[in-house]
Amino acid sequence: MSEPNNPYNEALAGTLIDRTIREKIVLVAVALPGDTDEAVDASLDEMALLVDTAGADEVARLIQRRDAPDHTWYLGKGKAEELKELCLAVDADTVVFDNELAPAQQFNLEKLLGRTAIDRTAVILDIFGQNAHTMEGKAQVELALLRYRLPRLRRGAKAKLSQQRGGVGARFGSGETKIETDRRRIMKRINKLERELDSLADTRALQRQGRQRSGLASVAIVGYTNAGKSTLLNRLTDSGVLSEDRLFATLDPTTRRLALPGGEPVLLTDTVGFISRLPHGLVESFKGTLEVAARADYLVHVVDASAPDPEGQIAAVHEVLREIAASDVPELLVINKADLAPGVAKEIVADHPGAVALSAVTGEGIDGFLRVLGDRLRSLATVYELVIPYDRGDVLAAAHREGEVVSVNDGETEWTLRARLSDPSAGRLGEFIVDAEGT
Structure with a gap:
């Protein structure tokens, strides 16, 4: 995938901007029946973290409660005009909806607002684009992006997406004139990426067969993004995997050998972090990577005790596990960052019998965790x-x-x-x- 016309390479080359000049973002949420005010605020707070990770700053937010989305602007007409005035007042570069916009809604909003309008999916794709480093990771992100954009081209909604500059949601927009105007090229590229990922999946299947013949149990570390999965892997195996306090720092699975207290070795794999409402296109494109969890003998589900809503994150992870057919794999709930929120960690352990609390940073609770994991695996x-x-x-x-x-x-x-x-x-x-x- 190093050919000169690779859209992924063209996109990256076209968006090498000065990240010290950060975009100004207005966040928008439409609360529908069943959405509580607390849930909407928490979701927007997470959206602000996503925007920050993508390299931009929230300067304002707007919320409207509706019985159903408006089919033209998602917002009501009056609220859309209010949003336009707000953007002018704060000199916003981009509007980010915490909802999923239809292609026609995105096009109509950009026409009304006179600036880029994107949704939650586009921001997550942008972050994945920044963090994809391996050949497979880049291919998976590009495939998800092209699948996301194709219906927008079909609907005639020619995305502006900051054609003359980079920015949040525009990582693959700047410099991509040919992709935006040539649907056949997009379909050709999608087909090529699917073939390449199928080939990589075949290679991974051969590697998996070799591991199965070794007789070693496989354990996959799963959890919400930034829960501390890579930090835990590093603590257990000294693997040197990239570990940062940012969302989606890890996209590519890493497998290391770990000896349990009883002496028996297991294979421990770090996986990409999950998030609530993880875009289906990403799940589909990363299915080859995510199958690590579905095929594991056991899951270590890492939870951030210091997060605003740990129980909500647990539910979101379980939802993704159901989507990738991994919900039947037995799991050990591990409450991480107990050093930062000891009280919350104890409460979660009490609410989830069998869970263990630890700190991957300090090492507190690691020995107990390994004993429990060994006992669980032996019981199988x-x-x-x-x-x-x-x-x-x-x-x-x-x-x-x-x-x-x-x-x-x-x-x-x-x-x-x-x-x-x-x-x-x-x-x-x-x-x-x-x-x-x-x-």
Whole structure:
């Protein structure tokens, strides 16, 4: 994907702007029936964090409560005129809706306001565009972006998206005249990206088969964005993964080997952070990456105890897990940043029996977490009884290496073992297995 006409490369080259000059953003939310004032305010606060991560500043916000969105401007006509005056008063560059705009609504708003109007999805795409570094990550982001923009071209809503400058939501707009005017080129590019990602998925499947043959359990770290997943991985494995106090700092999964207190090794994988109302296009484009969670033996669900609404974030993560068919994978709820909010951490643990609290930064609670994780994983394994002749010390060593040996009894000519083994390990030691039992 290094060809000269790569739209992703063209976009990045066209938006290398001075980030010390930050855009002025007006945030807009339309509260619909069922939306409480507290929920709307919390969502706008999160939207402000997203905008800040994208490299811009909130200068004002506007909220309207409606029974249903207006099909022309999403806002009512009078409120849209009020928004126009507000933008003039604060000299705003861009209007960001915390709702999802239809292509025609976006076009009509930009025509009325005389400035760029984008929605929550566009901002998240912009942030993903900034943080995509690997070939696969860039391809996934570009695919999501093109799928997002294609219906806007079909509807004739030619996005302005700051054609002469960069900015929030315009990371892939500046310099992309050919994409905006040539639908066939977009479709060709989408098809090419889908083929490339399918090829990468095949490679990942081969790697996964190799890991399964190793007999090691797989554990995926999931959670809301900026919950501390990468910090936890670094604490456990000294992996040196990028860890920043910003949203969506990690897009590409990283897998490391971890030895649990009992000595048994597992594979631990960091994943992209989730967020409430994660755009479906991103979920679809990142399905190859997100399947790490769906195929894991266990999930470590990291929660930020210092967040404004930890329970809401837990619910949002569970919603995404359902969308990627990972809701049936057993999970261990880990309340992180207990050093910052010890009282809240204790309350969440009390409300969720079996959860553990820790601080990935200070190391507080890490030992207890590892013991619980080891116990949970061992409870999933089948206990096998093996009879191993004394002259097969290599098999005895393999049983210790690949599983957890529960007991060993010496006989006249052989050892009799009870050991917890994964299915691949049991297959390799099958000729010595005489019985199996659940736990």
